Every structure is written in structure tokens, then in C-alpha cells.
Amino acid sequence: MSPYFVSDWSPLHDASIHGRLLTLTKLIKQGCDVNLVTAAQVSPLHEACLGGHAACASVLLKHGAQVNGVTVDWHTPLFSACVSGSVACLNLLLQHGASLHPPCDLASPIHEAAKRGHVQCVEFLASHGVNIDHNIKHLGTPLYVACENQEVNCAKKLLESGANVNSGKGLDSPLHVAARNCSVELVTLLIDFGADIWVKNDESKRPMELVPPGSPVGRLFLQKEGPLSLMQLCRLCIRRCFGHKQHQKITGLLLPEELKHFLLHV
Template structure:
């Protein structure tokens, strides 16, 4: 059993038994250490706290006890990682929800470590949903990464892309002039391309080199035929659907569900 530490306030330390217990999800050990007087906000030279490690390991029970004992919910490491960012790396929605409950900021302290971008990049759709439901900026554009939707498309995480679009993400915002549809075209992902166009992606958009998405696709590819089928202006029905969804702003899916209109019309507006 670890001895009682020679301090009672938050200090900088080397890797400690607190960090070890947190990263491995050893709840009983963590409880014992806290009861012995180990500080919950003990940080390493890189400002890594036990809470950072519990989130990185995806251990909600450890996250919960640390937060209950006063762990700093928005502590930042020298790499700009917050506990919320680490929870998005692990993909633990339970950890994300706990942090948000204790007031964690969805806005990154630095563009080098954005929680919603990390969740989208890794395809952690439940984390994305929790962040967007708590006011996370689903269209937050970082110059070297683009938007969360762009990252989801670049990594071909279709469920994650759908979740962002359903939450109201702009289907045409990518990285610079490179749109999410350009990313889908390069990946030859027809399912993703169709999803984006269904939510209003502009298949005539041009990238920095002046190329449309269709020009990134081999002529013999089925995706090329899909783009050709969608040549011409959108239908009036599609234009009406996109306009109505835009009027609802963020989280239109949930707002549409509460409308007193025929279920068939609700399903159409919700892309079901």
C-alpha cells in the first residue's frame, strides 16, 4: 500500500500512484489514495493530471470519483489536451457526459486539440452527439484540419458524418476550398457522397485547383455515374426540405420530430 504523501496541496510531481490507478481504471486503489491524502489535481511536469489519464483510459467510474473530489475539469496539458479531449480519444461517451455535467468547455483551449474534431476523426459518433447536444460548434473550422464533418468524411466515418449533418452541420464547409464532397469523391465512397448531396452538398463546388468532385473520380467508377445522375438543379422538394431544415437551425432533427404534421412528412424532413 502506498504511503501517505508528504504534501496536501496540488503540486507538480512525477508519474504517481494516482496516475497509475486512473489510467488503468483501478477504482479501489484510487479511492484509497484519495483517502490517504493524495491530491486529485496532482500533475506531472507536462501538466497531466489523474483526470486526464482516467479519460484517456475511458474509465467513467474513476472520472466520477475524481470530479467529485474536486478535479479540475478543464485542466490543460503542455500539449493542450484537456480531459474532454482525452475522453474523445478513448471514445467514452460516459466520460464525455460526466465532464460536460461538471461544466467542461466544449470549446478547445487551442486549435491543436479540439474535442469534437478528435471525436469526428476517430468516428466516435456518440461523443460527437454529446458534444453537439451541449453546444459544441459542429461547424468549427480549423485551418489545418477543416470542419468536424470534413474530418469524418476524410476518414470515411459515415455514421459520424450523418450525425453531424442531422445536427445541422453545413454540408459544404470543409478545409479551405476542399469540401466534404471532395473528400468523399477522393475516397470513392458513394454512400458518403449520396448522403452529403442529400443534405445539400454542392457537387459543382471547386477546390483550390478548380476541380469539381466529379473530376476527382475515374470515369468508369460507379460514383462518376452517381454524380452525372445528379447534374442539374435540385428538385423543388429537395430545395423545400433544405430550406425548412435551415429554418430550424441547430439540432433540426429533434425539432422536426415535435412538429404536428403527418409522420410521412416528418420522415422526409428528417432524411429517414
Template sequence: MATETDIIFPLRSALAVTQKFCMIATPAFWIHLIHDFVSDWSPMHDAAVNGRLLSLRMLISQGYGVNLITADRVSPLHEACLGGHSTCAGVLLKHGAQVDGVTVDWHTPLYNACVSGSQDCVNLLLEHGASPHAVCDLASPIHEAAKRGHLGCMESLVSHGANINENIRHLGTPLYVACENQQIACAKRLLESGANANQGKELDSPLHVAARNSSSDLVHLLIDFGAEPHSKNAEGKRPVDLVPPNSTLAQVFSQKEGPLSLMQICRLRIRKCFGIKQHHRISELLLPEELKRFLLHI
């Protein structure tokens, strides 16, 4: 029967030989090895995720590929964007990194940039032709930006044609996601850009989720932008049914029960005519400033 010594000494010998080989192996050997096999992690990934620009440039000059991927199909560009390192991302793109590479989780570099909240990375990717649309329902850049309150990222996506009313079955619309996570600034910008105030997650409207979270600011905002307070969800409940009966929020709903004023109807109709980017278009109208402020909810 083998003793502990019989097992340990051969292992130590093998380890010593391996260490010696690693020391004498040339960089060219390792580059060749990495190109031959899918890497779990490479020096390129390490430099990118940590924002080590000089190291990244040196590795590229030594022949490391910018599109090297891990077993999960994560590229150095994915890591640079996840770390919010726009300069590293720029170098990778300059040397031919795939701008719309997709991981096994359907994450693109643009999605990762929205996770980190780096508007610089988002703008850089969009300028290099990245699609602002989700490649799969599992990973939508605009939903992720809305969820995390990354207003700048969301604005860049909208300005490049992202669908502000994109309805993903398990998430809902970007507006619904923003309201669900109580990201008021993102919700307001989506509404200003023409998002439908009544489209949420299946029958659950943004107003339902705002009421459920007892968010008075969101309730006021949504109703001002035309949210229907009498809509019912899958359980047959109105938004008001989701708040405590004698709460301040219940009183708000009570005050909003009547029909909209003519001024409110006109404002909603005018805004609807402009569609997306209406916030900027209304500002350009040759109207009195007071009227423009009313149309812009200022």
C-alpha cells in the same frame, strides 16, 4: 586508472543505501515529496489510467492530491478519461479535480474522453462544467470524436453547445474530418444537426474528400443534404474530377448535375430554418409521418 571493481562496488553500496531508505521512508514523506515537485508519474496516475478505483480512493484518503500533474501537465483525471474509466473520473471530480486542466499538448480531460470514446466520461465532464469547445486548434473534442467515429461522444458535445461548423485551419470542419475518415454515421448526424454540407477544409469541401476516397455512401448523403457538386477546390477541380471517369461514382455525379427538384429545395430550406438540433425539432412538428420522414431523410 580506476578498475571496473573500483566503479561497481561504490555504485552497489549507494544502491543498497537508497533501497534501505526507500523501505523505511514513511508514506507521509513521499506525499510531501510529490507535493513539492512536479511528478513524472505518481501512484494516482497509475491507479487512474488502469481504472483501479479502490487504490485511487485509498491514495486520496492518504493525502495524495487529485490535481497532481506530470512534467507534461497530465493529471490523474486526464489519465482516467483516456482510459475510459468514468467511475475513477467521478471520484476525482468529487474530490476537486480540475475539469478543464490543459496539458502541454493542449489536451483536456474532455478531449481525452473523446479519444477513448467513453460517452460516460464525456457526459460526466460536461455535467461538471467542462467546456465543449476547443481550448486550442491543436486539440478539438468534436473533431476528435468525428475522426474516430465516436458518435455518442459527438452527440453529447453537440447537445451541450459544441460548434458543429467549427473550422480549424489544419483540420477543417467536424463534417470534413468525419468524411475524410469515412465515418458515415458521424457525418449523417452532423448533417442532421445542421452542419453546413459545403464547409470543409479551406476550398476542399466534404464532397471533395468523399469523392477522393471513392465513398459512394458519403457522396449520396452529402448531395442529399445540399452539398454543391460544382464547387472547385484550390486546384480548380470539382468533386467529379477526383473520381475515375467511367466509375459508378462518376455516373452518380452525372445524374446529380441538373438543378435540384422543388421537393429537395423545400426540404433543405425547411431544415435550414431549424438550425442545430433540427433532427429532434422536426420530429416534434404536427405533420403527417410521411412528410416528417422525408424531412428527416428517413
């Protein structure tokens, strides 16, 4: 079922959310308006993308569905596709002129994808030019959101794409939230990508001060307190030189595979 409460739900919306392609095609042939919206301004295209039904989305778009329609909650079809994790829908929407820039910070597609652990959506958006460091006051950066929800693979994909490892939510860094969640995997990942273990949040606390006594994460911080190795300094420096899309750029370098694997954290 759709999460929206609607007072004027139509058969077209119903077919779209459930992926009933034949029914949808029949309704359109009978003259149903593909841009019919509910009281909450939800279109059939929103619902097709929310259900992850690319075939239905394709039919709607071919018949003139508004690709950048906005609901009362500021959701676009692109945002809905990130809720469902459908790269196929994202690709279709982009082909039909969808805007990658959210009309409002209350519904940012890349933040939603990062929150839900949809790695392929994060990768798709990052590779098509979405600002992966977009910092929203009430959410923080996509990396912060991924760490907050302990979505390790999304965090890794963002870091590989060149996300700023220290940019979080206000003074709270991704490492702060990873430490607070006692995630060894995330803390290790962030430190490997150059996270500052000494940075203080708005309570003047360093990440290591947020870890409960005796936690494995606390021991990990103690191991990392010393100066960085020359190898790690070189890796961080090289990655910074490449900026965004650094993963793809490093992959294409004429270097021994072992060295590329080191730079890529493989």
C-alpha cells in the same frame, strides 16, 4: 497504456488509466494529490477520461480534480473523453463545470470525436452548444474531418444537427474529400443534404473531377448533374429554416410520420 511519455508517472495515474477504482480510492484516502501532474502536465483525471473510466473520473472530481486542466499538448479531460468515446465522462465533466471551448485549436474535442467515429460524443457536444461548424485551418470543419476519415455515421449526425454541408477545409469541401475517397455512401449522403456538386477547390476542380474513371461514384455524379427535384428543394429549404438542432425540431412537428421521415432522411 497511456500515449503520453512521462518521467514522473504515479500510482494514481496508473490506477486512473486502468480503471482501478478501489486502488484509486485507497490512494486518495492515503493523501495522494488528485491534481498531481506529470512532466507533460497530465493529471489522473486526464488518464481516467482517456481510459473511459467514468467511475474513476467521478471520484477524482469529487475530491477536487481540476476539470479544465491542460497538458503541454493542449489536451483537456474533455478532449481525452472524446478520444475514448466516453459520453459518461463527458457528462460528468460538464456537470463539474468543464469548458466546451478548447483552449487551443490543436486539440478540439468535436474534431477528435468526429475523426474517431464516436457518434454519441458528437451528438452530446452538438446538443450542448458546441460550434459544429468550427473551422480549424489545418483540419477544416468536424464534417470535413468525418468525411476525410470516412466516418459516415458521424457525418450524418453532424448534418442532422445542422452542419454546413459545403464548409470544409479551405476551398476543399466535404464532397471533394468524399469523392477523392470514392465513398458512394458519403457522396450520396452529402448530396442528399444539399452539397454543391459544382463547387471548385483551390485547384479549380469540382468533386466529380477527383473521381477515378469508371468508379461507381463517377456514375453517381452523372445522375445528380441535372436540376434538383421540387421535393428535394422543399426538403432543403425546410431544413435550412430550422438551422442547428433541426433533427430534434423536425421530430416534434405535427406532421404525418411519412413526411417527417422524408425531412429526416429516414
